Amino acid sequence: MIEIIQSHDLTPDAAHAAARQVADKLARELGLTCRWQGDVLRFSKSGVDGTLTLAAAEARMQIRLGFLYGAFASTIRAKVAEKMRKVFVPEADTH
Template sequence: MADIHIERDHTLGMAAARKLAWRWAEQAESDFDMSCTYEEGEACDEVQFTRSGVSGTLKVTGERFELDARLGFLLGAFKDRIESEIVKNLDALLAAKKPAAKAAAKKKKAG
């Protein structure tokens, strides 16, 4: 079995991070045929995802995303490719959120 561990710090806050995690879960379901469950907590949310040969969690806080996945024997051979795809998708979601966060901060200062 192969394991994947990815961490990304952010400055989105919990509400925005939660929205982004929901979008990530929706993408995982539609693009990779994952089954996802989302559990909200006060300080940490958790997305559990699974499909044949893959299982894992995405933990979400107001400052960090932490993804842990376990690949089965057959998918373990594609670990690097799978990991790079997950990183690409998560980084794209985070990058799309940054301009909106900066714009909101500018509006706050101006008001």
């Protein structure tokens, strides 16, 4: 399982917009289906499923990979962590 926790100081609406950017990237690159349930974005497809949970000061991504995707876990972790950092802490890009 991949777990990434990204702190943020975004408003709830901005956090949802940031989460949508992360979900859109995952959907494009891995062909995932995404749906919101309150403050939890659930995504899945054969061999991959997980959640992106929004809280007041953090976003927590949990991804479960099946056997075929397991070999790419470190690459997937790095790409998702980078995207989350960029969208949840936008000023980090300017330094």
